[in-house]
Amino acid sequence: MATTAAPAGGxxxxxxxxxxxxxxxxxGGGSAxxxxxxxxDTSGSSFEDMGELHQRLREEEVDADAAAAEEEDGDxxxxxxxxxxxxxxxxxxxxxxxxxxxxxxxxxxxNIDILRPYFDVEPAQVRSxxxxxxxxxxMVNFPQKIAGELYGPLMLVFTLVAILLHGMKTSDTIxxxxxxxxxxxxxxxxxxxxxxxxxxxxxYLCNAQITMLQxxxxxxxxxxxxxxxxxxxxxxxxxxxxxxFWLLVGGLSTLRMVAVLVSRTVGPTQRLLLCGTLAxxxxxxxxxxxxxxxxxxxxxxxxxxGPDIPPMQRVPRDIPAALPAARLSAAVLNATAKAVAVxxxxx
Amino acid sequence: LExxxxxxxxxxxxxxxxxPLKVADGSIMNETDLAGPMVFCLAFGATLLLAGKIQFGYxxxxxxxxxxxxxxxxxxxxxxxxxxGCVASVLGYCLLPMILLSSFAVIFSLQGMVxxxxxxxxIGWCSFSASKIFxxxxxxxxxxxxxxxxxxxxxxxxxxxxxx
Numbered sequence: 279m280a281t282t283a284a285p286a287g288g289x290x291x292x293x294x295x296x297x298x299x300x301x302x303x304x305x306g307g308g309s310a311x312x313x314x315x316x317x318x319d320t321s322g323s324s325f326e327d328m329g330e331l332h333q334r335l336r337e338e339e340v341d342a343d344a345a346a347a348e349e350e351d352g353d354x355x356x357x358x359x360x361x362x363x364x365x366x367x368x369x370x371x372x373x374x375x376x377x378x379x380x381x382x383x384x385x386x387x388x389n390i391d392i393l394r395p396y397f398d399v400e401p402a403q404v405r406s407x408x409x410x411x412x413x414x415x416x417m418v419n420f421p422q423k424i425a426g427e428l429y430g431p432l433m434l435v436f437t438l439v440a441i442l443l444h445g446m447k448t449s450d451t452i453x454x455x456x457x458x459x460x461x462x463x464x465x466x467x468x469x470x471x472x473x474x475x476x477x478x479x480x481x482y483l484c485n486a487q488i489t490m491l492q493x494x495x496x497x498x499x500x501x502x503x504x505x506x507x508x509x510x511x512x513x514x515x516x517x518x519x520x521x522x523f524w525l526l527v528g529g530l531s532t533l534r535m536v537a538v539l540v541s542r543t544v545g546p547t548q549r550l551l552l553c554g555t556l557a558x559x560x561x562x563x564x565x566x567x568x569x570x571x572x573x574x575x576x577x578x579x580x581x582x583x584g585p586d587i588p589p590m591q592r593v594p595r596d597i598p599a600a601l602p603a604a605r606l607s608a609a610v611l612n613a614t615a616k617a618v619a620v621x622x623x624x625x
Numbered sequence: 626l627e628x629x630x631x632x633x634x635x636x637x638x639x640x641x642x643x644x645p646l647k648v649a650d651g652s653i654m655n656e657t658d659l660a661g662p663m664v665f666c667l668a669f670g671a672t673l674l675l676a677g678k679i680q681f682g683y684x685x686x687x688x689x690x691x692x693x694x695x696x697x698x699x700x701x702x703x704x705x706x707x708x709x710g711c712v713a714s715v716l717g718y719c720l721l722p723m724i725l726l727s728s729f730a731v732i733f734s735l736q737g738m739v740x741x742x743x744x745x746x747x748i749g750w751c752s753f754s755a756s757k758i759f760x761x762x763x764x765x766x767x768x769x770x771x772x773x774x775x776x777x778x779x780x781x782x783x784x785x786x787x788x789x
Contacts, residue, residue: 390697390700390701391701393701394701397698397701397702398702399771400767400768400771401767401768401770401771404771429702429771433774433775433778436775436778437778440778440781440782443782443785444785447785447788447789448789459687
């Protein structure tokens with residue numbers, strides 16, 4: 279750092295006699311301090327140092343010209359004006375340094391162009407991948423191909439958000455802390471990103487051959503089944519229908535993901551661990567999405583009934599706890615009848 | 626013209642939105658003008674107000690986030706980039722049919738079967754026009770459906786505000 283400071287100092291004095299005065303001044307140490315601070319952020323290669331150097335030389339020339347114009351006023355005002363000039367120059371340099379650092383960080387982290395190749399798809403491809411996500415392939419002897427794209431999964435997550443919002447609105451869900459939109463987005467993106475990362479971590483432990491991008495794509499397309507089930511069952515409130523779809527459609531998409539993972543993992547314990555976790559999380563998420571926003575409907579219906587209901591009919595709330603089929607069918611009929619009554623009332 | 630508001634262009638863009646089958650001219654999006662979209666957003670909020678829903682905040686919030694999302698997506702999907710102003714302008718213009726929907730909601734409730742069909746039709750109309758303009762301005766042939774779907778999601782959220 280000392281070596282690079284010296285040429286900068288030399289260049290400074292070369293920029294004009296006005297700058298030389300600073301180094302003789304006691305406060306000249308201030309400019310050297312700034313110099314070091316500027317040097318601090320060149321943590322990269324020497325290219326960056328040279329680039330920084332050239333840029334700073336150019337800036338200092340511009341500054342020197344501006345300072346020359348101001349210097350005359352400063353001299354006119356005497357010593358007080360001189361110190362004012364210095365503080366202004368110091369502030370200016372701090373601002374420039376900060377701005378440079380911020381723009382470099384921004385161009386590094388906000389460069390979304392790295393994601394560009396994952397969005398290069400055609401409608402036919404997306405359509406075929408959507409349909410394939412529901413078809414489990416039995417061939418597990420060698421690794422199955424996973425399309426590494428992000429357009430489909432991203433759109434499916436957003437679709438799930440929209441369906442959730444629709445479901446929340448139709449069931450009049452009231453979120454106490456936070457907003458409806460925030461909850462929906464948080465739930466869906468949290469599931470997609472969180473479970474993908476978790477399964478990727480498990481895959482790393484179990485020595486499975488899958489990259490993070492592929493895991494994101496796989497889980498994203500697995501949400502297609504969830505979208506279908508929720509779209510249908512948020513509009514037709516039949517519990518038996520939901521369980522049927524949960525097993526069929528949810529099961530199909532889970533089986534597909536499991537088959538892909540099994541084809542990429544070696545060893546029975548690892549396969550069991552990985553696929554068991556994924557299957558459990560995927561199926562439970564669908565269950566959660568359905569019942570988290572469905573109970574509210576039943577709560578409202580219960581309060582609308584009044585005191586003259588036989589205790590049997592209070593059962594609907596306990597359905598998730600898996601009760602005998604007789605009560606289930608009675609409750610299902612009740613729930614549908616009540617839902618119809620409520621919709622008729624509200625019109 | 627002193628204000629930079631070119632009425633002829635605004636009228637042309639409005640017509641492009643209103644005739645979904647009319648082929649869009651790629652060059653009309655060259656100057657981004659936000660005067661038209663601002664007026665449409667205000668009109669949308671006003672029609673919602675007439676229906677008794679004071680939700681200006683939601684409208685602006687969702688339009689801001691939606692524009693940002695579409696901006697990122699279109700930049701990733703197109704060969705040439707696109708500016709934020711252009712995206713905001715196109716999405717704002719294509720909000721015009723949604724104003725028809727919310728003004729319909731002032732008088733009739735949208736929660737029956739008629740409402741659902743009408744809503745679906747209007748969302749389709751908005752997203753079809755928006756994707757048509759984007760495709761012609763960014764020269765992305767064959768990807769109209771891929772651009773139309775996120776627009777449909779965005780306008781669907783707007784429609785949700787109108788209905789509930």
